Structures are given as C-alpha cells and as structure tokens.
Amino acid sequence: xxxxxxxxxxxxxxxxxxxxxxxxxxxxxxxxxxxxxxxxxxxxxxxxxxxxxxxxxxxxxxxxxxxxxxxxxxxxxxxxxxxxxxxxxxxxxxxxxxxxxxxxxxxxxxxxxxxxxxxxxxxxxxxxxxxxxxxxxxxxxxxxxxxxxxxxxxxxxxxxxxxx
Numbered sequence: 001x002x003x004x005x006x007x008x009x010x011x012x013x014x015x016x017x018x019x020x021x022x023x024x025x026x027x028x029x030x031x032x033x034x035x036x037x038x039x040x041x042x043x044x045x046x047x048x049x050x051x052x053x054x055x056x057x058x059x060x061x062x063x064x065x066x067x068x069x070x071x072x073x074x075x076x077x078x079x080x081x082x083x084x085x086x087x088x089x090x091x092x093x094x095x096x097x098x099x100x101x102x103x104x105x106x107x108x109x110x111x112x113x114x115x116x117x118x119x120x121x122x123x124x125x126x127x128x129x130x131x132x133x134x135x136x137x138x139x140x141x142x143x144x145x146x147x148x149x150x151x152x153x154x155x156x157x158x159x160x161x162x163x164x
Contacts, residue, residue, distance in 0.1 A: 007082075007091045013056040014044025014096045016076060017069065019104050022151055023125040024143075027064060028136075033086050039137040043123075044094060053095045061099075065123055066106025073098035076155060079140055081164035095159075098150065140164060 017025045026040040043064045047056040054072040061069045080093045104125070126134070128151060132144040140146070140162055149155040 007089045010046050010090065010092045011053075012044055012046040012092060012094045013053045013060065014042040014094045015057050015061055015069065015072070015099050016042055016096055016147070016150065017061065017067070018098070018100045018150075019125055020100075020102050021125075021127070023127050024131065024147055025065065025067075025123060025125055026131075026138075028122045028124070031085055039139050040124075040126075040134070041139040042096060042143075044096075054097065057097050057099070062108050066108050067101060067104070068107045069099045069101055071099065073100070075159045076150065077146070077160035077162050079162040079164060081139075083164070 019025070025043060027043050028038060028040050030039075031037040043061055044057060045060040045064070047053060048059075051059070053075075057072050058069055061067050074097065075095055076098050077096050078093060079096065080091075082089065082091050084090070128144065128147055131138075131147060134144070138144070141164075142162070146155075146160075
C-alpha cells in the first residue's frame with residue numbers, strides 16, 4: 001500500500017495591482033485537465049531560490065502581464081491554500097503586496113511557462129463595483145471586501161493571514 005505524501009509548500013508572491021482608476025488587475029485561469037474549473041486571481045507566482053518576495057512580485061507581474069512595476073508597496077495579506085490542479089495536490093503560501101501603476105500598456109514581452117500557457121485564459125482590469133457583482137470564482141473569495149478596505153483606507157496595518 002502506498003501512502004500519498006504531503007505536497008511541498010510552494011512560497012510565492014502576488015500583487016493587488018491598481019491602476020489610476022483604482023481598478024484591480026485579475027487573471028482568469030483554468031485547470032487544463034478540467035476546462036470548466038475556472039477562476040479569477042491576482043497575478044503572481046512562485047519564488048525562485050534566493051529571490052526576495054518583492055522581486056518575485058515584480059518578476060511575476062512582468063512575465064504574466066508585460067507590465068513593469070518598480071514600486072512594490074506593503075504586504076496586505078498572506079494566503080495559505082491546498083488545492084488540486086492538473087491531477088495533483090498542491091500546498092501554497094502566497095504573500096500579497098499592494099502596488100499601483102499609471103501606464104497599463106505592456107512594456108515587455110510575456111514570458112509564460114508551459115503551465116501558464118495551458119492555464120491562463122485572459123487578463124482584465126476590474127472596478128470595485130464589477131468585482132462585487134462578479135459571479136465567477138475569485139481567489140481569495142473575499143477579494144471584493146479586501147479591495148474595498150484598501151480603497152477606503154481602512155485596511156489593517158498588519159498583514160492579514162487568510163486560509164482556503
């Protein structure tokens with residue numbers, strides 16, 4: 001009898017990226033092995049060895065969106081999750097940072113991994129109103145409330161710890 005092993009923890013960084021209209025950039029993703037399983041999430045991904053979380057955030061934004069974000073703001077929350085993707089169990093700890101950008105035109109070529117090419121569907125800027133009305137799955141589920149707290153300048157000073 002084989003015992004399933006616990007998946008390794010993958011640490012990463014994501015960005016709550018706001019444009020000058022206070023819209024947030026989200027990426028629609030899907031599980032290529034389950035095409036009906038789709039969701040919207042903040043851009044970001046796994047940290048490379050020796051890389052700071054802020055550098056991970058900058059690199060992932062550039063790779064996934066073509067945008068160059070120079071200034072990474074404060075950490076808003078961490079989110080630990082366990083989920084199935086492509087038939088495997090995953091364990092992830094994402095550190096989510098705030099950043100703002102004025103120029104929303106891509107400045108560099110996208111550099112998607114094979115996994116991202118298979119799973120990323122689209123990118124879209126969302127107003128708080130549109131996000132609050134979104135019927136699709138959001139990661140994290142409470143993203144509309146979190147964004148509203150940021151926009152209303154009532155987000156806690158210390159990063160929140162979310163779990164899924």
